[in-house]
Amino acid sequence: MNRTAMRASQKDFENSMNQVKLLKKDPGNEVKLKLYALYKQATEGPCNMPKPGVFDLINKAKWDAWNALGSLPKEAARQNYVDLVSSLSPSLESSSQVEPGTDRKSTGFETLVVTSEDGITKIMFNRPKKKNAINTEMYHEIMRALKAASKDDSIITVLTGNGDYYSSGNDLTNFTDIPPGGVEEKAKNNAVLLREFVGCFIDFPKPLIAVVNGPAVGISVTLLGLFDAVYASDRATFHTPFSHLGQSPEGCSSYTFPKIMSPAKATEMLIFGKKLTAGEACAQGLVTEVFPDSTFQKEVWTRLKAFAKLPPNALRISKEVIRKREREKLHAVNAEECNVLQGRWLSDECTNAVVNFLSRKSKL
């Protein structure tokens, strides 16, 4: 039978709504918008909402999708919804076969896989399909994982990424869910979150090691200045395109990078957005050592396991001796950077860059 013959019953429609809730594999924004629009059309008829403002990106996209359905009859929208959900069945079937560690809830985290073994707590960014972009939930989960790791019985803590990226930095959709207080409140909330987040790295008491498995962007790069060692695959790149995004440096990089790599080299990266290869980042002191990608995991984890057998108190105390003089200064730098960024996030330069990325007009 031709399913487009507008025969979907209310029961079919309800079944499809339930199926959507069971989808474990994210069908992507385009499909989610279509589902939203068809649902609204099927239940309420043609779009009857006032058009949201240009900066209210998510609600604007929803409104556009619904409005685009024009005067499509409710029954047709209901049928189209049922057909669309049934076309997603491959992702329904495969949801139970998702490999461990790929976008699946693990040890109480939605965006991370956190494991503890051989004296090493590994915190792995786990949004590979989004290049491990750090959304608001992930900022909170990383803080929670770091706090737990600082108290657990592991000797060292490692951050790494699942998939081909280490992390593409701040999830640019973080700028889109505008609270009732408007964009000013959003910028303030983000500044508070960022300050607390970076503070967890400044204060982390055990050796903290980055295993940079692939490209790193934005905040995932700047934070490396607060790590105790950084091991990188030769596939990794290091990119801080803040000016391109109308933003300014964070993660204490305005202080750590000029110290690590000289003010002139830091300027090329932080102001002009020069992307470094792993070899260049190593030559400039940001990366401890680079390994061929083919042997990266094996060589790095062998080394880390050996580190984790060292006397834990000696490791902690040595870290404290090395870092304690700088801690107060780093907190002050962090506060200032967040303050400056709060202003940047309200600028036209930043808004345009985010809108261009989200509307697929630009990429790094």
Ligand SMILES: CCCC/C=C/CC(=O)SCCNC(=O)CCNC(=O)[C@H](O)C(C)(C)COP(=O)(O)OP(=O)(O)OC[C@H]1O[C@@H](n2cnc3c(N)ncnc32)[C@H](O)[C@@H]1OP(=O)(O)O
């Ligand atoms: C609240 C605290 C704020 C702290 C501020 C920190 C500042 C920063 O971190 S600035 C850096 C921000 N990051 C970016 O500007 C990167 C943007 N992403 C890209 O330019 C590209 O995605 C890429 C070069 C990283 C990868 O390009 P590629 O062609 O290989 O893959 P895509 O198809 O673009 O990506 C797959 C998928 O992932 C989504 N995505 C990737 N990165 C981000 C991101 N940073 N924010 C939001 N979404 C991201 C991308 O949109 C794709 O999604 P769909 O499959 O749904 O289209």
